[in-house]
Amino acid sequence: MLLETLNPMHYNFTSLVPDTMPVATVPILILMCFLFLIWNHEETSSIPGPGYCMGIGPLISHGRFLWMGVGNACNYYNKTYGEFVRVWIGGEETFIISK
Numbered sequence: 001m002l003l004e005t006l007n008p009m010h011y012n013f014t015s016l017v018p019d020t021m022p023v024a025t026v027p028i029l030i031l032m033c034f035l036f037l038i039w040n041h042e043e044t045s046s047i048p049g050p051g052y053c054m055g056i057g058p059l060i061s062h063g064r065f066l067w068m069g070v071g072n073a074c075n076y077y078n079k080t081y082g083e084f085v086r087v088w089i090g091g092e093e094t095f096i097i098s099k
Helices: 002-006 021-040 053-068 070-081
Strands: 084-089 092-097
Touching: 053 070, 053 084, 070 084, 070 092
Parallel strands: none
Antiparallel strands: 084 092
């Protein structure tokens, strides 16, 4: 009888986790998603340019300047967005003004 109580196969381990556990995780996940959206939200700028998009926009903008060079990248952004453009170079917001 003592050996039966010490046998780990005798117990049902799924009964140790309460049934309310999955119900409690849903509000926590919703709260985490909401906080993530608030944390990554930035005010939209009236100046045209590539979007911020959770930090991906600055990486793409900086990569375009490294890949194409300053002159070609400026020409690309001026053709795409106009003569006054906001981009990111080296993680800093930079304005390109040309005509």
